Amino acid sequence: MDLTNEAAAKPLLPAEAPDLLAAVLRGAPFGVSVRSAEGEVVYANTVACDHAASAQAGAAPSDRAARIVEFGRAAVAWRDRSYDATFSFDVTQQRRLEEDLFRRAYFDELTSLPNRSLMEQAVNGLIAEAAARTPFALAFIDIDNFKHINDYYGHGVGDALLVNIVRRIGYCLRPSDMLARVGGDEFVLLINPLSPLEALAGDIEALLQRLKEPFFIDGHEIFSSASVGVSLYPRDGADYDVLRAHADNAMYRAKSGTKGGIHFFDPNIGHAAAERAKTEQRLRLAIRDQRLCCAYQPKVDFRSGTVTGVEALLRWRDEEGVIHPPGDFVNLAVELGLMDEITMLVLDETMASLDRIDQAFGPEARISLNVAAKQADKVPFMRELVRALDATGMPQRFMVELTEEAFFAKSQFQSHILPMLREIGAGVSIDDFGAGYSSLSALADITADEIKVDRSFIASIHQRPRSQSILRAIESLGAALDMAVLVEGVETAEELTYLMAATRIRFAQGFYFARPLFLDDVAEGAAGLAQMRAPRLAREASLGRRPPVRRSRPLGGRAF
Known part of the structure; x- marks a missing residue:
């Protein structure tokens, strides 16, 4: 039914219309009031009176409990007289919803900072307005090792740390600067107007020093730092995307040096990025074409002169x-x-080479495989690896080596993955012990079979009393927890002599005994190792000589 056409054809309820209209206005969800030309209120419904009272109360606009009322007016002529009609509408819920939607779209919930979208709009708006190309800087800030903090202390402490970091950065900002959170532990800082570069570098360095001061959160003293990359407008880019990408690249250059530093973008970074992309492509092709291979480095019981593993x-x-x-x-x-x-692929190649490994080192030699810490926290992958080890029919021959990070982080490894490895009889080794995030309280909960002491503790140990004390402590710890202690990176006769004379440690690995050997060299290298016996090894070490091992060509680098 077209009400407009119907009403135009004949009056609607002519007898009751005034009373009906009055009832409608009284029950309307919006306010209606009418004033005469002299300003006298001649009509106001209940809602209009309520809205007027709210307006007179004068609540601050920032008060979340305040009502928000919008007004509209219309001039009305009736019986040769003029009236002013006012209509009022309570838009509180609508405005709250719009405000919430705006905050969700443009602000970070945890820190209340602007997000990526709002920063992009602000920077591009600044560029559009800067007819004279007024310079400014964009700084990309990344919190160093934040994942380790999150994993070890928990996400609640990690979130609190981010809030405190934002607060510290905020103390250093001017009203014209703008800080945005653009990722989990990543921030972009708009520095406008731009100071001279020397002063800018000094200001950012002072900010980084503030971030290195300890944070006290939930009873924990937490040390953190940040790495910063900086790009400049208009020198390094003409829009937000380019400036942000260049600042991001500069930040990675800062991280590749000493973390907690600052690096300004320079065009050579682009060349480095291109080289990285090229390396990525070559690595993918190497996997496809099976150009990845294994070298095998023996683990030695230097007191008996035998090889215990590889x-x-x-x-x-x-x-x-x-x-x-x-x-x-x-x-x-x-x-x-x-x-x-x-x-x-490493496991497959090792199994394919097992006969040659056994021939060289004996069928009792345990085979160690390295697993990256990020892999150790992935239950699906580790479950697949455990199944593959079990499918070899000899899972007890294998030792899975992981860095401390995998053990001591509050991750899935100890609760889900370690029991699976124990069930099939595979061994577990803590690699590079002492070089990362060692925690004695966490170690007490681990049932590893082996602790591999990081090379940094054994290098020139005969000249370093503090390293000697640490090594004795690790030795005692291993004995108390029934874990074998193996020293990595033994390279000199002096280091071996110290281990034999001043410790009860039995196991070692390093270039002094043998470099990593390719399969073609395994038999030859193992033959030299087989000639070792404890008395002879001790005599050779005391004379500063290497054991009679024929070595393969140097391979370089540390073991993965």
Whole structure:
């Protein structure tokens, strides 16, 4: 029914219309009031009176409990007289909803900072308004090792740390600057107007020093730092996306040096990014074409002169036949999510080479496989690896080596994965012990089979009393927790002599005994090792000589 056309055809309820209209106005959900030309109120419904009272109360606009009323007016002529009609509407719920939607769209919930979208709008707006191309800076701030803090202390403490970091940064900002949270532990800072570069670098360095001061959260004293990359407008880009990308690249350059520093963008970073992309492509092709291979480094009981195990170490033989140590590509492989596939390839190659390994080192030698800390926290992958180890029919031959980070983080490893490895009889080793996030309280809950003492503690140990004390403590810890202690990186006769004379440690690994050996060299290298016996080894070490081991060509780099 078209009410407009119907009403135009004939009056609607002519007898009751005034009373009906009055009833409608009284029950309307909006306010209606009418004033005469002289300003006298001649009509006001209940809602209008209520809205007027709210307006007179004068609540502050920032008061979340305040009502928000909008008014509209219309001039009305009736019986040769003029009236002013006012209509009022309570839009509180609508405005609250719009405000919430705006905050969700443009502000970070945890820190209340602007988010990526609002920062982008602000920067591009600034560029559009800056007819004279007024310079400003964009700083990309990344919190160092934040994942470790989150994993160890929990996400509640991690969130509180971010809030405190934002508060400290805020103390250093001017009203014209703008800080935004653009990722979990990533922030972008708009610095406008721009100071001279020397002063800008000094200001950012002072900010970084503030962030290195300890935070006290939930009874924990937490140390943190941040790395910063800076790009400049208009020198380094003409829009937000380019400036942010360049600042991001500069930040990664800062992290590649000493963390907690600052780096300004320079065009050579772009070249480095292109080289990284090229390396990524070559690495993917190497996986596809099976150019990744293993070298095997013995683990030695230097008191009996026997080989007790062998560690499978990853190598990349490139298109030109050059051998790359893991330090050249493992971090990239982890970042790209390729290590799961690579780890399974290492296991496959080791199994395919098992006869030659057994012939060289004996069928009792345990085979160690390295697993990156990020992999250790992934239950699906680790479940697949455990199944693959079990499917070999000899899971007890294998030792899974993981860095401290995997053990001591509050991750899935101890609760879900360690029991699976125990069930099939595979061994577990703590690699690079002492170089990362050692926690004696956390170690008490771990049932590892082996502690591998990091090379940094054994280097020139005969000249370093503090390292000697630490090594004795680790030795006692291993004995108390029934874990074998193996010293990594033994390279000199002096280091071996100290281990034999001043400790009860039995196991070691390092270039003094043998470099990592390719399969073609395994038999030859193992033959030299087999000639070792404890008395002879001790005599050779005391004379400063190496044991009679024929070595393969140097491979370089540390073990993965």
